[in-house]
Amino acid sequence: MTASDIxxxxxxxxxxxxxxxxxSAYYGVHTLRAVENFAITGQTLRESAxxxxxxxxxxxxxxQANASLGLLDGERADAIIAACVEIxxxxxxxHFVVDLIQGGAGTSTNMNANEVIANRALExxxxxxxxxxxxxxxxxxxxSQSTNDVYPTALKLAAWIGVHxxxxxxxxLRRSFEAKAIExxxxxxxxRTQLQDAVPMTLGQEFGTYALMLAEDEARLxxxxxxxxxxxxxxxxxxTGITAHPRYAALVRERLSxxxxxxxxxxxxxxxATQDCGAFVQLSGVLKRVAVKLSKTCNDLRLLSSGPRAGLxxxxxxxxxAGSSIMPGKVNPVIPEVVNQVAFEVIxxxxxxxxxxxxxxxxxxxxxxxxxxxxxxxxxxxxxxCLTLEANCIQGITANRDRLRQTVExxxxxxxxxxxxxxxxxxxxVALEAHHSGRGVYEILLERGLMxxxxxxxxxxxxxxxxxxxxxxxx
Numbered sequence: 001m002t003a004s005d006i007x008x009x010x011x012x013x014x015x016x017x018x019x020x021x022x023x024s025a026y027y028g029v030h031t032l033r034a035v036e037n038f039a040i041t042g043q044t045l046r047e048s049a050x051x052x053x054x055x056x057x058x059x060x061x062x063x064q065a066n067a068s069l070g071l072l073d074g075e076r077a078d079a080i081i082a083a084c085v086e087i088x089x090x091x092x093x094x095h096f097v098v099d100l101i102q103g104g105a106g107t108s109t110n111m112n113a114n115e116v117i118a119n120r121a122l123e124x125x126x127x128x129x130x131x132x133x134x135x136x137x138x139x140x141x142x143x144s145q146s147t148n149d150v151y152p153t154a155l156k157l158a159a160w161i162g163v164h165x166x167x168x169x170x171x172x173l174r175r176s177f178e179a180k181a182i183e184x185x186x187x188x189x190x191x192r193t194q195l196q197d198a199v200p201m202t203l204g205q206e207f208g209t210y211a212l213m214l215a216e217d218e219a220r221l222x223x224x225x226x227x228x229x230x231x232x233x234x235x236x237x238x239x240t241g242i243t244a245h246p247r248y249a250a251l252v253r254e255r256l257s258x259x260x261x262x263x264x265x266x267x268x269x270x271x272x273a274t275q276d277c278g279a280f281v282q283l284s285g286v287l288k289r290v291a292v293k294l295s296k297t298c299n300d301l302r303l304l305s306s307g308p309r310a311g312l313x314x315x316x317x318x319x320x321x322a323g324s325s326i327m328p329g330k331v332n333p334v335i336p337e338v339v340n341q342v343a344f345e346v347i348x349x350x351x352x353x354x355x356x357x358x359x360x361x362x363x364x365x366x367x368x369x370x371x372x373x374x375x376x377x378x379x380x381x382x383x384x385x386c387l388t389l390e391a392n393c394i395q396g397i398t399a400n401r402d403r404l405r406q407t408v409e410x411x412x413x414x415x416x417x418x419x420x421x422x423x424x425x426x427x428x429x430v431a432l433e434a435h436h437s438g439r440g441v442y443e444i445l446l447e448r449g450l451m452x453x454x455x456x457x458x459x460x461x462x463x464x465x466x467x468x469x470x471x472x473x474x475x
Contacts, residue, residue: 010130026095028115034108038099045096054157055113060084061256079121100373105366106151114141144244149235155372156228162379163225169386176394177211189404197413200465217290224286232273238363239271277357288350295343298336318396335393342385349374410440
């Protein structure tokens with residue numbers, strides 16, 4: 001392609017009429033009209049490499065199946081397959097230019113793929129782009145297919161990739177919390193309920209909880225993604241399989257499973273599968289669960305690190321940047337804050353996905369583009385949030401051990417642990433005096449002679465205070 005070719009045009013024809021398409025473009029007239037019609041987000045297909053690779057895998061599988069069934073000649077099939085392999089390897093992504101949010105239930109996305117693959121296949125066969133009499137986007141690349149089975153299948157494959165990427169990121173974050181739980185296993189602190197002093201625990205137990213919450217959601221994601229393996233490829237327009245060979249659905253599913261390395265399952269009822277977006281709703285709900293719990297964890301981190309002088313000041317988050325343009329020395333918890341915001345977005349995306357899935361009518365849901373756009377943003381942003389939180393925050397957290405010990409000794413909450421040794425009445429009187437005087441329970445107990453110092457220290461050991469244990473006996 002020379003510099004002068006960039007300004008040259010070719011004429012392509014569609015239902016609406018003739019249009020000039022740049023000679024340099026691998027896309028065609030259908031894609032061009034979609035670009036003009038859907039200037040919505042400014043985010044195009046080329047920014048979703050997983051979706052492009054999934055579309056190319058489907059077209060490759062379809063060409064293989066059609067060739068096996070004698071529906072597509074070897075030369076065209078080989079050219080289509082070669083073009084798809086190149087695209088899956090990262091070529092020509094700049095020519096996937098349709099906005100991710102579009103009308104038409106994904107038809108523009110499907111045609112963008114058909115046209116790019118067709119024009120690259122034409123080049124492989126020795127023809128020019130747009131010479132569709134030799135190989136056509138609809139008649140050959142889209143053979144035995146419809147947008148209505150290609151697009152949702154591609155969305156599921158892209159979601160499959162995104163979910164496993166997220167699970168990997170969550171695993172990295174979980175292991176970082178687990179490491180901190182071990183590091184802080186001997187650090188005694190006060191637990192709190194309703195922001196009030198409760199009973200002692202260790203900082204290790206607190207961080208271990210954050211790790212366990214992530215582990216639970218990793219398991220929930222693995223369950224939800226199993227639904228994504230069920231596809232409707234072979235359904236064509238509405239699930240009846242019109243224009244497809246009777247053996248096509250099973251054959252294309254086998255070929256696609258081999259290409260992407262996923263054990264895909266053809267839906268037992270393709271009419272139902274073509275209109276039902278329940279798998280996306282289920283997955284989005286689990287992503288909302290992940291977001292809610294991750295946000296709660298970040299709320300805790302911001303609260304525990306608040307201060308440093310006028311807050312809890314129990315832990316130190318790594319300083320990442322200056323916190324104020326007017327207040328010298330201020331450092332803000334910017335990493336937990338950005339993760340909070342991602343969580344808010346994911347929760348909002350779940351509402352969008354819910355409404356879009358509900359809005360489907362009769363045999364097709366026309367709103368799958370916004371479902372994918374919202375779902376994929378949730379997946380990618382949660383993945384980045386987990387990695388950012390782990391690398392820029394959790395790794396560098398330190399404990400203010402003296403401060404934590406001091407709050408335990410001064411807290412009224414430790415009298416609960418002392419009930420078995422001094423009795424409920426004495427414990428209540430000590431708590432009241434501590435509350436009114438502002439003095440620590442530890443100090444008052446020793447002053448009143450209710451316990452000897454070595455006995456009190458033994459009771460207040462982390463291993464005694466933070467788990468079920470038998471009453472200690474003192475001679």
